[in-house]
Amino acid sequence: MAQFMDVHHGMRGITEDQLREAHEADLAIQQEEGVHFRQAWADPESGTVYCLSEAPSSDAVQRIHERTGHKADEIHAVPLRV
């Protein structure tokens, strides 16, 4: 399955609880689009969140994020990994 890195801006001040809540909302419905969110990282100072996922397409990733209320600003396929 392809891997994707998606990026959310404008999340300044995000807390660990808020990050976990958002991530768990995604996990709860991810299977409906065949997506598997693997990990998320947040920088509360700049308000940037990164999510790494395996998914059939970037659209599938975005549909999950949209339904849980946090549309990604960028989604990049990351076919290369080391």
Add this chain to the structure above:
Amino acid sequence: MAQFMDVHHGMRGITEDQLREAHEADLAIQQEEGVHFRQAWADPESGTVYCLSEAPSSDAVQRIHERTGHKADEIHAVPLRV
């Protein structure tokens, strides 16, 4: 140790070999700054590379990337992870 996500733009067309070579150049000297690069992901289409590291500071991460010839465009501390 703090974790950092750094981002490189303008790497359009990067190949797996080039990504590996850049990553291995970082690994070869990372210890001199107390940095541990954990993983890197690349999107050759948009030319974006993400590197996840553990390091004493973002400056330490940047010093390694500068010495190996690929300065990061952004470095974000990512204290929150789920």
